[in-house]
Amino acid sequence: MSTTKAALSSPIKGTGATATGVGRMRPAAAGTLKRVVRGLMYAFLSVVAVFQLYPLVWLFLFSLKDNTEIFGKSPFALPAPPKWENYVAAWTTGKVSQYFWNSVLVTGAAVVLTVIIGSMATFALTRMRWRMSNWVLGLIMLGLMIPVHSTLIPLFRMYMALGLIDHPLSLIITYTAFNLPVTVMICLGFYQSLPRELEEAAVMDGASIHQIYLRVTLPTTTPVLATTAIINAIYNWNEFVFVNTFISSDKYKTLTVGIQNFVGQYTTNWGAIGATLMLSFLPLFVAYLLLSDRIIEGMTAGAIKG
Amino acid sequence: MNKVFSNPWVIPLYISPALVLVLGLIYIPIAFTGYYGLMEWDGIGQMRFVGLENYRNLLGDSIFWRAAKNSVLLAVFSTLALGGYLATALVLTERIKGADFFRKVYVLPLLLSTVAIAQLWSRVYHPRLGILNTFLLATGIVDRPPLWLADPNLVVYSIFVPILWQYAGFYILIYFAALKGVPNELMEAARIDGASPWQIALFVKVPLIMNVIKATVVLAVVGSLKYFDLIYVMTGGGPNQASEVLASYMYRKAFREFNFGYGSAIGFALLLMALAATFVIRRLTRAGADAET
Numbered sequence: 001m002s003t004t005k006a007a008l009s010s011p012i013k014g015t016g017a018t019a020t021g022v023g024r025m026r027p028a029a030a031g032t033l034k035r036v037v038r039g040l041m042y043a044f045l046s047v048v049a050v051f052q053l054y055p056l057v058w059l060f061l062f063s064l065k066d067n068t069e070i071f072g073k074s075p076f077a078l079p080a081p082p083k084w085e086n087y088v089a090a091w092t093t094g095k096v097s098q099y100f101w102n103s104v105l106v107t108g109a110a111v112v113l114t115v116i117i118g119s120m121a122t123f124a125l126t127r128m129r130w131r132m133s134n135w136v137l138g139l140i141m142l143g144l145m146i147p148v149h150s151t152l153i154p155l156f157r158m159y160m161a162l163g164l165i166d167h168p169l170s171l172i173i174t175y176t177a178f179n180l181p182v183t184v185m186i187c188l189g190f191y192q193s194l195p196r197e198l199e200e201a202a203v204m205d206g207a208s209i210h211q212i213y214l215r216v217t218l219p220t221t222t223p224v225l226a227t228t229a230i231i232n233a234i235y236n237w238n239e240f241v242f243v244n245t246f247i248s249s250d251k252y253k254t255l256t257v258g259i260q261n262f263v264g265q266y267t268t269n270w271g272a273i274g275a276t277l278m279l280s281f282l283p284l285f286v287a288y289l290l291l292s293d294r295i296i297e298g299m300t301a302g303a304i305k306g
Numbered sequence: 307m308n309k310v311f312s313n314p315w316v317i318p319l320y321i322s323p324a325l326v327l328v329l330g331l332i333y334i335p336i337a338f339t340g341y342y343g344l345m346e347w348d349g350i351g352q353m354r355f356v357g358l359e360n361y362r363n364l365l366g367d368s369i370f371w372r373a374a375k376n377s378v379l380l381a382v383f384s385t386l387a388l389g390g391y392l393a394t395a396l397v398l399t400e401r402i403k404g405a406d407f408f409r410k411v412y413v414l415p416l417l418l419s420t421v422a423i424a425q426l427w428s429r430v431y432h433p434r435l436g437i438l439n440t441f442l443l444a445t446g447i448v449d450r451p452p453l454w455l456a457d458p459n460l461v462v463y464s465i466f467v468p469i470l471w472q473y474a475g476f477y478i479l480i481y482f483a484a485l486k487g488v489p490n491e492l493m494e495a496a497r498i499d500g501a502s503p504w505q506i507a508l509f510v511k512v513p514l515i516m517n518v519i520k521a522t523v524v525l526a527v528v529g530s531l532k533y534f535d536l537i538y539v540m541t542g543g544g545p546n547q548a549s550e551v552l553a554s555y556m557y558r559k560a561f562r563e564f565n566f567g568y569g570s571a572i573g574f575a576l577l578l579m580a581l582a583a584t585f586v587i588r589r590l591t592r593a594g595a596d597a598e599t
Contacts, residue, residue, distance in 0.1 A: 041397050041400060041402065042402070044394075044397060045394070045397060045398065045402065045408050048394055048408075048412065048474075049408055049411045049412065051471070052411055052412050052414060052415055052471065052474060052475065053411050053414065055415075055426055055427070055430055055471070056414060056415065056418070056426075058426075058430070058437055059426050062429070070435060071435065074440060075435055075436065075437045075440050076437065076440065076441075117323045117324050117327065118324065120320045120321070120323060120324065121320065121321055121323070121324035121325070123320055124317055124320035124321040125321070127311060128311050128312060128316070128317050128320070129308065129311055129312040130312060130314075130317050136321060136325060139325075139328065139329075139333070140324065140325075140328055143328055143332050143333075145524075145528050145580055145581065145584050146332055146336065146577065146580070147528075147531065147532035147553065147573075147576050147577055147580050148532065148534075148553075149532065149534065149552075149553040149556050149557065149573050149576055150335075150336055150339050150573045150574060150576055150577035150580075151331070151332055151335035151336055151339065151573075152335075152556075152557075152560070152573065153335075153338075153339060153342060153560055153566055153569060153570050153573065154334070154335035154336075154338035154339055154342070155331065155335050157338075157349075158335070173327070173331065174331060176327060177327035177328060177330070177331035177332060178331070178332070180324050180327060180328055181328070184324070199311070203310050208310070209310050209311070209313065209316050210316075212310075213320075234416075234417065237419070238418075238419035238420060238421075240419065240420055240421055240535045240539075241534060241535065241557075245561060255419070256419045256420075256421040256422075257421070259419075259421050259422065259425070260421055260539060263425055270429065270435075273425065277418075277422045277425055277426060280419060280422055281417065281418050281419075281422060284417040284418075285414075285417060288410075288413075288414075288417055292410055292413075295413075296409070296410075296413065296479055296483075299413075299416075299476060299479055299480070300479050300480050300483040
């Protein structure tokens with residue numbers, strides 16, 4: 001461990017910097033410089049944190065205000081007292097609770113389908129030997145680059161012909177297909193690194209390929225499947241374009257489009273709008289508090305491999 | 307062993323559900339978008355073949371060019387912002403206490419739906435009641451409140467800020483994870499050779515994660531070209547189509563004006579741009595990688 005690192009990690013001991021790369025400076029001056037740089041680094045990170053966090057805090061604050069506070073006082077003022085009834089009103093008036101459960105249903109169904117189909121595909125692509133596998137993998141991966149809008153009109157027409165316009169099944173099928181590329185991408189590395197020996201042993205014991213998939217591969221890949229499930233859930237929960245295009249009646253709308261309608265009806269009621277936005281954010285926020293490491297792993301898994 | 311894992315009856319069973327979905331809902335629709343682009347079609351009635359007329363009209367359509375310009379502008383800004391995200395990640399990996407906390411805070415906006423982000427930032431930008439103008443007026447930075455979303459000269463930049471805000475955490479996470487993977491011995495060696503922390507960051511760490519940086523450039527550019535939700539919800543492409551991007555213009559033409567043929571042509575142009583961008587960036591960066599080895 002070099003002294004630079006030691007000096008960096010203990011900025012109080014200014015003299016620790018004597019033997020660092022900043023050789024030409026007097027030791028005390030170098031120590032002061034280190035401390036200033038260190039301070040600037042924390043200041044920089046804190047400014048970024050405030051920029052990322054403050055709009056969310058402000059959303060929370062105005063979700064607890066009534067209109068006299070919104071229109072009469074500074075937007076920076078704290079709600080006094082907090083109007084928790086905004087949340088009750090948001091949940092009970094309008095159809096927010098309906099949209100919420102629709103989101104739960106569509107998100108859940110699509111996540112289950114995507115994880116099952118994605119893991120089967122990854123199993124075939126990484127553990128089985130066949131000629132076209134690289135080509136099929138490339139095809140699935142390129143799916144990440146395809147703009148949704150380049151598929152929207154034909155999908156609309158197809159669902160129209162199938163009678164699935166304004167039916168949640170159109171969303172569930174579409175989410176499953178469009179999330180397969182990212183699901184396979186996250187699973188890929190994990191599946192590739194599974195040891196062959198486990199499978200060989202199972203084959204020796206006379207297991208069929210299905211038994212291997214169900215009893216060996218699936219149990220050993222549960223962690224990565226959980227990661228893909230939560231990443232899929234975030235995407236589906238927040239999806240907007242497909243709902244906006246395929247679903248027209250209130251009884252099937254999910255939260256994103258539902259909120260959009262709600263806001264249109266209650267434009268001037270900031271408190272109720274804020275509460276609705278918070279309600280849509282809360283499930284993912286709670287999941288993030290509980291599973292942040294898994295979520296972070298899922299978000300970085302694909303891009304890191306380049 | 308080999309017989310079990312290359313059984314020609316079993317492989318299709320595992321791969322075909324995914325393949326059918328991806329082909330049927332992503333690739334076949336793309337082909338149809340290209341086909342509809344050659345038609346005049348209101349979405350309900352008969353299609354009429356018009357050849358390349360839609361594409362010819364596209365080339366002479368000033369709104370299309372404005373939308374394309376805005377999409378490219380967003381791609382440029384998103385790519386430039388990557389530099390800021392990389393800098394943040396570099397600072398974060400300098401043995402910062404609470405690095406984990408900072409990282410987790412940075413990601414929070416990513417959990418909010420784009421609709422919610424649009425609603426929130428419309429209020430941040432509210433001319434009279436929003437925090438931005440209240441702050442600018444109180445500190446005397448401006449004396450007349452700017453109309454962030456109603457001024458055609460400002461609106462494009464105003465909608466870029468929440469987009470960069472939304473994705474900042476995602477890219478910082480990726481860079482952070484990549485930088486954590488840089489072997490310590492290399493940095494040690496550079497330090498022994500007398501390199502300053504700045505030099506180590508620029509000449510050791512950054513080149514070592516170049517592949518990840520290239521991947522994020524592709525993601526940022528393609529993501530920007532196809533960006534839609536926030537702009538559609540926040541401004542609908544307005545005022546007076548000043549903030550239209552390719553995807554929002556396609557949506558307006560198809561699902562608002564029921565000009566599905568023209569909408570398809572825009573959708574197909576968007577696809578070509580996304581694929582061309584992917585190909586060009588991969589090509590440029592591959593040449594770079596070859597030169598290194």
